[in-house]
Structures are given as C-alpha cells and as structure tokens.
Amino acid sequence: MEPLLFLAHRLPFPPNKGDKIRSFHLLKHVARSHALHVGAFVDDAADLPEVPTLAGMCAQLHTERIVPRTRKMRSLRALATGEALSVAYYRSAAMQRWVDDTIADHGITRAVVFCSTMAQYLDPHPQVRRIVDLVDVDSAKWSDYAPRHRWPMSWLYRREARTLLACEQQAVSAADRSLLVTPAEVALFESLSPALRGRVTALPNGVDVDFFNPAHAGTSPYAKDERAVVFTGAMDYLPNIDAACWFAREVMPRVRAGMPSARFFVVGMNPAPAVRELEGLGYVTVTGRVDDVRPWLAHADCAVAPLRVARGIQNKVLEAMAMARPVVVWASLAASLDAEPGRDFELAGDVASYAAAVLATFDAERGRALGRAARARIEQTYRWDRALVALDDWLAEPLTARALQPGLPTDGLPDACHAHG
Incomplete structure (x- = not known):
C-alpha cells in the first residue's frame, strides 16, 4: 500500500474526547488503503497503555510524551518571537527529525495533518501533498474567550487569536485540501481570510452508530x-x-x-x-x-x-x-x-x-x-462511513495536478507563521 504520513497533535487513541474521536476515525479510515506512518504527542499518562493498540494499526508509530504544565511555560517564549503560543507548544526538534527521516526513508509523497499546529512539521517539505484538517477555526475560539476574562488573560487570548489565525492561513495556503467540520466554520474562516475563499471544505463529524446504540x-x-x-x-x-x-x-x-x-x-x-x-x-x-x-x-x-x-x-x-x-x-x-x-x-x-x-x-x-x-x-x-468517503477521492487524486490552485503566497503572511525559534 502507498505510504501516508499522518500527524496529530494528540494521540488518536482511545477515541474518548472530541478531537481524538475525529482523528481516530480519520486514521482508521485511511489505514484501510495506506501504510500509515503516524506521529503524535501523548499529553495524558492514561493514554500510554493504549499506544500498542494504535501501533497495531500503523506501519510505524512515533509518539512523544509531553507534560502540559511544562509545555505551557515553554510556549510563553513565543511572546518574544511574535508567533502563536499554540504552535510553540507543539514544537519538538525530535518530532521534526522523525518527520524528516520518515519522508526521506519511505518516499512519502502524501500526508494528512490533523490540527493546524502540526502543519509546521511539513514546512521543510513543500513537495509533500497534504490534507490539513483544521477541525474548527481555533483562532476564533480564543477571540471568544477574551471578553470573558480580565486583563492580562484577555490580552493574551486576543493575541493568540491573531497569531493563530495567521498560522491557520499559512496551513491552508500550503495544503491541497483543507477541512473544517461544518459549512458554518468554513464561512467563518472565509470571512476572516477572504484571500483563501474556496480553499476549505466542510467534512462533518460522525458517530460510530454500532457502538453508540x-x-x-x-x-x-x-x-x-x-x-x-x-x-x-x-x-x-x-x-x-x-x-x-x-x-x-x-x-x-x-x-x-x-x-x-x-x-x-x-x-x-x-x-x-x-x-x-x-x-x-x-x-x-x-x-x-x-x-x-x-x-x-x-x-x-x-x-x-x-x-x-x-x-x-x-x-x-x-x-x-x-x-x-x-x-x-x-x-x-x-x-x-x-x-x-x-x-x-x-x-x-x-x-x-x-x-x-x-x-x-x-x-x-x-x-x-x-x-x-x-x-x-x-x-x-452522521455515520462515519458516509462522512469519510470524500477522503478516498481526495487521496486518490493524481500527484501531477493540485486539487486546488495555490492561494495566499507565504510572503504575504505575518512573520508569526514562519518563526521557528
């Protein structure tokens, strides 16, 4: 089977919370037709016993344990660089080395990236064709948080909304396909990013109707x-x-x-x-x-x-x-x-x-x-098997022609998107 790189900001197993449910079903679906090379972070010690189960679904699984409290402190360094704290939170030299080596060793030409904060690992590899699943417009979430908090958190949340939006735009610009969970989220992203209108598609969530019965x-x-x-x-x-x-x-x-x-x-x-x-x-x-x-x-x-x-x-x-x-x-x-x-x-x-x-x-x-x-x-x-059929068509598109024409040029984005520290 064709090798496929799959990057997720959180271990996609067990599927016991919102983003992990979606990432697991995406992974499970594409694993039927691809040899998966999966890179993910583990931010909950309770998930560690589940790693072997996920490894059994993959050709290769690379995980890195992160401690949220420590990462939050480290991500504050981004205040000095002007980038999004969320991007700094998920930055890892070890993960970047694994991605670089995996692409080189296995001839990776396609990737599925779950969450905009993981798109940074493909920045050195523009030749890799990619589907980026933003899930939600996360930057808008931070905007919503801001008025509910006092300064300085209100200021920090507004800053995160601005810098993370720039990186979401960068991820969409570099992708062949970009996904959000609903047409309403697509409309919201396009209102915030008019230069990228038409570059994002809605792919709804589903339910395992046999399990939840x-x-x-x-x-x-x-x-x-x-x-x-x-x-x-x-x-x-x-x-x-x-x-x-x-x-x-x-x-x-x-x-x-x-x-x-x-x-x-x-x-x-x-x-x-x-x-x-x-x-x-x-x-x-x-x-x-x-x-x-x-x-x-x-x-x-x-x-x-x-x-x-x-x-x-x-x-x-x-x-x-x-x-x-x-x-x-x-x-x-x-x-x-x-x-x-x-x-x-x-x-x-x-x-x-x-x-x-x-x-x-x-x-x-x-x-x-x-x-x-x-x-x-x-x-x-809302059956997963119906919701994910479109993935098969997108991953089968020939590499000789992009699914969509290039959008916003990377040199038109704020410096926050390109800072790697």
Missing part, C-alpha cells in the same frame, strides 16, 4: 428516584468548564424548582477545580473519568450541551442523540447540526429557556419522541 445501554448508574441531567466531555477544556459551571449554578436551581428530584451529572475526565467545586452545591455529581460513557447517556432523562463558547459539531451531542436521548443544545451550536430543532433536539439560548427545555424533556412521551427522532437523524446523516 441504545441496545448497549448497560446498567443504570443513577438512583431510581433521580431525574438525571447529564453533561459529558473532557472537563479540563475551557468551553466545557464554562458550560458545566454556568448550567449548574444558573440553570439547575430553576430546573429543581420545577423538579426537585433533578440532579446534574458532570461526566468526563480531568475535572478542573472549578468543576469539582460544583459538588458543594448539593445537587451535582462530578464523576471524573468513566470506563464507558454509554450507560450515563442511555439512562439519563436528558443530556445537555450548554456550550456558550464552542465551535463546530459537538461529539457529545451526536453521541447522546445516537443513544436515543433528548438533548438540549445551546442556540449558537444549532447551525452546526443538520437536524431539526423541536423534533431532533431542543434548543435554548438563556437561563429561562434552558430550564424550560430541560423540564419539558422530563415528560416521558416528549422525551421518547425526541430520542427516537434523534437516533433516526444520526443513522441518516
């Missing part, structure tokens, strides 16, 4: 007298922290006023201190990492996704829908879903409407109807 509900983790409201995800991620804290403190009191037996369950790895503190409210359970999220979804009365600061399709929403659960989604995320509000999920955009929507799902008939419609929508629209 109501038939695999397992045993309920909830008490019989509880009305369980569940929120899932990595709980050290800023949008999830904000969502959990806002919902617990602002929405749940109103929910409990209408349904005193309601309890909020925050299910996910690495809960931040602010999330742990929610248990002091008396009606919140924070589980930390769980072996299997499916029972927590399948037996909940309602799943919520109150992500006020987030982009793209949320896997937590798709997984809950796949488990035939009623889901209440924050209004700004609805544009990312190819589904009908009021039929496939409930929509809410403030405290009052969110509490009302959650209470409505406690009606058994309403909850079942939403759950059935949600599962049907997932089976129709």
Whole structure:
C-alpha cells in the first residue's frame, strides 16, 4: 500500500474526547488503503497503555510524551518571537527529525495533518501533498474567550487569536485540501481570510452508530428516584468548564424548582477545580473519568450541551442523540447540526429557556419522541462511513495536478507563521 504520513497533535487513541474521536476515525479510515506512518504527542499518562493498540494499526508509530504544565511555560517564549503560543507548544526538534527521516526513508509523497499546529512539521517539505484538517477555526475560539476574562488573560487570548489565525492561513495556503467540520466554520474562516475563499471544505463529524446504540445501554448508574441531567466531555477544556459551571449554578436551581428530584451529572475526565467545586452545591455529581460513557447517556432523562463558547459539531451531542436521548443544545451550536430543532433536539439560548427545555424533556412521551427522532437523524446523516468517503477521492487524486490552485503566497503572511525559534 502507498505510504501516508499522518500527524496529530494528540494521540488518536482511545477515541474518548472530541478531537481524538475525529482523528481516530480519520486514521482508521485511511489505514484501510495506506501504510500509515503516524506521529503524535501523548499529553495524558492514561493514554500510554493504549499506544500498542494504535501501533497495531500503523506501519510505524512515533509518539512523544509531553507534560502540559511544562509545555505551557515553554510556549510563553513565543511572546518574544511574535508567533502563536499554540504552535510553540507543539514544537519538538525530535518530532521534526522523525518527520524528516520518515519522508526521506519511505518516499512519502502524501500526508494528512490533523490540527493546524502540526502543519509546521511539513514546512521543510513543500513537495509533500497534504490534507490539513483544521477541525474548527481555533483562532476564533480564543477571540471568544477574551471578553470573558480580565486583563492580562484577555490580552493574551486576543493575541493568540491573531497569531493563530495567521498560522491557520499559512496551513491552508500550503495544503491541497483543507477541512473544517461544518459549512458554518468554513464561512467563518472565509470571512476572516477572504484571500483563501474556496480553499476549505466542510467534512462533518460522525458517530460510530454500532457502538453508540441504545441496545448497549448497560446498567443504570443513577438512583431510581433521580431525574438525571447529564453533561459529558473532557472537563479540563475551557468551553466545557464554562458550560458545566454556568448550567449548574444558573440553570439547575430553576430546573429543581420545577423538579426537585433533578440532579446534574458532570461526566468526563480531568475535572478542573472549578468543576469539582460544583459538588458543594448539593445537587451535582462530578464523576471524573468513566470506563464507558454509554450507560450515563442511555439512562439519563436528558443530556445537555450548554456550550456558550464552542465551535463546530459537538461529539457529545451526536453521541447522546445516537443513544436515543433528548438533548438540549445551546442556540449558537444549532447551525452546526443538520437536524431539526423541536423534533431532533431542543434548543435554548438563556437561563429561562434552558430550564424550560430541560423540564419539558422530563415528560416521558416528549422525551421518547425526541430520542427516537434523534437516533433516526444520526443513522441518516452522521455515520462515519458516509462522512469519510470524500477522503478516498481526495487521496486518490493524481500527484501531477493540485486539487486546488495555490492561494495566499507565504510572503504575504505575518512573520508569526514562519518563526521557528
């Protein structure tokens, strides 16, 4: 099989959080037709036992352990160079040597790059044709964070938004194909990068509909007298922290006023201190990492996704829908879903409407109807095998002709994109 370089900023296994779910399914799909040479960072010690499993899917796997606290301190050096802190965070001389040697030793002509921060490793290799999956417009996330924080963090987030956008533009300019998760994200990127209009394609997320299936509900983790409201995800991620804290403190009191037996369950790895503190409210359970999220979804009365600061399709929403659960989604995320509000999920955009929507799902008939419609929508629209078919065509395009014409010249971008330190 043709060799293919696959670079990811985080080990694509196990697929237990948003970006790893997408990167794993991309990797799994292209591994069927290519000999994969995979380079990835490991930022969670709990993933280390999983490395051999991933290695079994690859011709070659190169991993590097990184300690987030140390990397964050190192990335601050970028303040002096003018580049994005995110790019400096994922810079490694050892990873660059491995990429250089792998391209030379195995005659690599094509690559899939997951996340803009990994595109830097192909800068010395312009001859390598590449698909770059940005997933979301990460730079816009930092813009969204800024007004929610005081100086100096507000200044730092605005700086990161500006410098990371420049590097996203550089990655797209150098790629044969660039991907974002939704048409809305594509439109956002193009509004920020008009010179690159037409260079990015939407490739939606999917769900493993066999794994996330109501038939695999397992045993309920909830008490019989509880009305369980569940929120899932990595709980050290800023949008999830904000969502959990806002919902617990602002929405749940109103929910409990209408349904005193309601309890909020925050299910996910690495809960931040602010999330742990929610248990002091008396009606919140924070589980930390769980072996299997499916029972927590399948037996909940309602799943919520109150992500006020987030982009793209949320896997937590798709997984809950796949488990035939009623889901209440924050209004700004609805544009990312190819589904009908009021039929496939409930929509809410403030405290009052969110509490009302959650209470409505406690009606058994309403909850079942939403759950059935949600599962049907997932089976129709969000299967990974259908979402990833386009990858096969793109990777089969002849090397003699680029899929798209070159876009923004690299000498037209800010110096931040080219600083390597």
